[in-house]
Amino acid sequence: MVFAHDTEAALVAAVALANSAEQPDTLVSTDQVAEFIAEQGYTGRFDADQAELDELRELRPVLRQLLTASRDDAVELVNSLLRDARALPQLVRHGDMDWHLHAVEDERPFATRIVVETAMAMIDVIRADEMSRLGVCADDDCRGLVLDLSRNRSRRFCSTACGNRAAVAAYRARRSS
Template sequence: MVFAHDTELALAAAVLMVNSAQEPDTLTTVEDVAAFYDQQGYTGRLDGDAAELKELRALRSQLRELLTADRDGAVGVVNKILAEGSALPQLRRHDGLDWHLHATGDEQPFALRVAIETAMAMVDVIRADEMSRLDVCADDDCDGIVLDLSRNRSRRFCSTACGNRAAVAAYRARQSG
């Protein structure tokens, strides 16, 4: 494990949120929000309405800025998110998870909790000087974000589909050459 379990979970959720904006957009309905909430193991408030969907869709660009920034640039985004969200880190244990950090209350809007949890996770990434764990997909036709938590830092594609597309293109290039 590269980071604490809550850091890895928050980073994975943020990458999934940002990549949901890639074609085809996978965050278009309140049902998509509920599925994301459940699949990523979030707790607390979930309004399940159009306003919440709009807030999450708007959050994707800020998270993309954060996940693709250089180390110093990421610090500015993290500090802004934490200040605007009045983050107050506290240790919590719930739902079978051991002690981990929450920095905002469960009653806060879902989009705010996603933003703050991502910012808190990025604090660990920045302090460990591990920004290279985040990158843009190596597929020329994709702008997805890659979270590489592998030991040998070998992950280059945001999805199996992008990796397969690149492998097929490389194979065809070798065959034609």
Template structure:
């Protein structure tokens, strides 16, 4: 869930920007089940928007670079992993207190999720959109590892272009 949230947030910084209002941040917070401190103001939105480049860099890095970024993110936040249980979630890891700023929690939760990706050598699950006009993050959770596009819009645009190219040949 943390990686899906991070990919969506990283991609929200691409054109068109899809995280520009507090209402959009509210929807993001609810969709991905974040808990803990929530300021709900423009300043918090601006701080969340400011972490998007770091998330994008992490999600598109190679394995060795991802290790360096994860370690730096966890050190900067003084993250200390601990088991917690809350709401509908059974025991799981958190590495920062729920009172910490939302952008810090987002970065740390993403870094913690990346630990599993790195350790299991699954970096191929992350990539950049195959659409030549897009540089969105692709998180491929499919069983057959076939996801190539960051969104349905990019996939459809390429399918239409391929169809038109085939029709032009006939």
């Protein structure tokens, strides 16, 4: 494991949320918000309404900016996001998770909790000087974000589909020459 479990989980969720803006957009209904919440294992307050959906959709470019920023720019963004949310880090334990950090209460809006959890995770990424674990998909036709948690830092594509598409294109290029 590269980072603590809660850091990895927050980064995976942030990348998934940011990538939901890519075509086709996979976050257009409150049902899709409920699916995202279930897939990412979030707990706490969920309003399951249009306002929450709108807040999450507005958060996607903020997360993309944070996750693709240079190390120094990421520091400024993290500090700003945490300050704006009035985050107060505390150790908590719930469900099957052992002690981990929460910086806002479970009753705060879902979008606020996501941005704060992502900012807290980015603290670990920045301090460990591991910004290279975040990037953009190597597929020229894709803008998806990539979180590389592999030991050998070999992940280049945001999804299996993009990796397969690149492999097929490379195969066809070799066959035609």
